[in-house]
Amino acid sequence: MSQAAPASFVYDPPLEPFLTVLHADDDLLVIDKPSGLLSVPGKAAEHGDCVESRAQERFPDARIVHRLDMDTSGVMVLAKNPAAHRHLGLQFERRKTLKTYIADIWGSPSEDEGEIDLPLVCDWPNRPKQMVSFEFGKPALTKWKVLERKELTTRVRLFPHTGRSHQLRVHMLSLGHPITGDRFYSEGEALTASSRLALHAETLELHHPAHGERICFRSEVPF
Numbered sequence: 001m002s003q004a005a006p007a008s009f010v011y012d013p014p015l016e017p018f019l020t021v022l023h024a025d026d027d028l029l030v031i032d033k034p035s036g037l038l039s040v041p042g043k044a045a046e047h048g049d050c051v052e053s054r055a056q057e058r059f060p061d062a063r064i065v066h067r068l069d070m071d072t073s074g075v076m077v078l079a080k081n082p083a084a085h086r087h088l089g090l091q092f093e094r095r096k097t098l099k100t101y102i103a104d105i106w107g108s109p110s111e112d113e114g115e116i117d118l119p120l121v122c123d124w125p126n127r128p129k130q131m132v133s134f135e136f137g138k139p140a141l142t143k144w145k146v147l148e149r150k151e152l153t154t155r156v157r158l159f160p161h162t163g164r165s166h167q168l169r170v171h172m173l174s175l176g177h178p179i180t181g182d183r184f185y186s187e188g189e190a191l192t193a194s195s196r197l198a199l200h201a202e203t204l205e206l207h208h209p210a211h212g213e214r215i216c217f218r219s220e221v222p223f
Contacts, residue, residue: 011047013037019054022075022217027084027210029055029062032219033076035196039067051076066092069166071183074101074201075219079209087209092163098205101158101168102147102221104198105177106190108154113145116171120164129184130166132174140164142171153180153193157202168199198223 013036020032031051033039038050055062055078062078065088079085091097119137123129131137143159154177158168169185172178178186181194200223205216 011038011042011044011049013049019051019058021058022219024059025080025210027080027208028088029059029078029080030204030217031055031076031078033068033073033201035071035073035222038070039076040064052078065089066163068201069169069197069199071181071197072101072199072201073196073219073222075204075217076201077204077206077217084209088206091206095161095163096207098203098216099160099163099201100203101160102155102200102202103158103168103172104150104153104155104180104194104223105172105175106153106180106186106193107177108149109146109156109175109177111146114143114175116140116142116144116174118171118174120167120170122165128165130164130170132170138162138164140167140171142168144172152189153198169197194223196223 014034022032023030033051040052041048041050052064061080063085065077065079068076079088118132119134120130120140121133121137123131141161145157146154147157148155160167169179169182173185178190180190180198181196200221203216203218208215
């Protein structure tokens with residue numbers, strides 16, 4: 001039986017940095033999303049503060065192309081015109097983008113690198129949590145590599161080949177090494193080992209929608 005999702009949630013988005021811009025041109029807006037900020041507005045009025053609304057205060061035409069979980073930080077790209085939005089959307093849909101993440105996981109894996117190929121589906125009674133399901137799940141593939149072994153945790157670089165909701169969080173849990181500070185999938189010492197979800201979108205590589213050149217954006221790990 002899966003663990004129930006947290007019963008209460010109070011949205012308290014960070015005020016600073018308001019929005020850190022990594023790159024801006026006529027087609028793209030690339031930002032460094034802080035942990036604790038929604039990518040898009042929630043249903044409740046008090047959940048309106050998000051990446052998209054903050055971006056539109058400075059760049060009125062900016063539109064979300066993809067999302068990061070609220071608790072995840074790092075590189076996000078927004079489109080600044082309809083043509084760029086279509087182009088970028090197709091890149092994500094057809095898996096033409098490359099992404100890396102950095103995470104601190106609880107414990108120490110026996111191997112230095114590996115691959116997790118486990119299908120995922122929404123754990124509906126406990127949504128937004130996800131779970132492994134070979135019967136109903138959609139394919140999900142993550143490669144991982146150890147960067148540093150610490151006393152109680154291990155820093156890893158993650159290479160998602162699919163973009164399922166909570167994919168990296170559930171896949172690390174399936175190894176027996178949940179991401180520290182994960183309020184959905186870790187508990188006890190693994191939960192309290194970090195004041196935030198220790199998951200960061202480190203790099204995003206894609207084709208520029210105007211000229212097709214391959215470009216890569218990077219954000220330094222804040223934890």
